[in-house]
Amino acid sequence: MKPANPPTLPTKLLESFVPQRTSEALLGDLIEQYEAGRSRTWYWQQVILALAISAGRELRASKLHAARAVVIGSLTGASLSYFTTLLAGRFVGRFVGVYTTYYLVFLPLSFFSFAASGWIVRRSHPRAMVLIWAGFCVVASVVAFAVCAWLSILAQIPAPIVVFFLVLDFIIGPLGVLAGGLWGSSDTDNASYDTHRKRTETSYTPLRRSG
């Protein structure tokens, strides 16, 4: 039996990463359709499509912002991840095995590093730029793995380390960025990018929400 309330996570993703001009009315329509009997799968599909459209539109409209978001995200995420894992490796590596260090120490640290990058991108750029940064992480990982496979580098690395990098690049990195983006969206009354943009945009009338 279908739960009464629409799924929380896709609702939150749509609210956080799609411009308010679209997200308010679209979410209302999705909830109306969900209440009328549509499935959770349908709801998720609609939200994923809306996120993809929003990211594509923002990318076409503002390539400079997108490039800046990727640069800032890369610098923050990569440098934080590098220095924290380097430090942790020195201290923790003495006490536990190398693979335990990788999986139990490096993965959580990398998650928080990517989350920090997502938070910074969300606070300094339009909403959809977090999606572009997360998407860039995936594309860059695909390219990096393809190059490593082509140069036969992967064959020389122990399998648990390859799996570690796969998990890091394709799961932990993008999820961390999105989690950081959601975190950065949670306090919308503060001086985030959207608040600044709302002050400068007069064409869109803010919505009045009941309850």
Added chain:
Amino acid sequence: MGDRLESFELMILLAVLRLDDKDAYGVPISTEIEQTTGRRVALATVYAALERLEDRGWVTSRMGESTAERGGRAKRYFRVNAEGVRRVREAKRALVKMWRGIRELQGGTT
């Protein structure tokens, strides 16, 4: 941004024109297209097209009241303005001109 009216955008404009002002929001627009053409459309694509049309000045929108059954979210009603109607007429004229004189398309309905 292109000034050309794409076929999906034409469908959206026609769907909005077919609906009353008080009914022309996302759900009825997508339902109208699905029922008329048999083509399934996602709500996100409907909004993306409507916003492109609004940016070009062919469609206007206004927010309605928030309602509890929509999780407290308001409906966004769309209306085709005079320029939008002119563009639809132009598209129709162009299509009818293209249609004329094609032997394979004479007589039947399919």
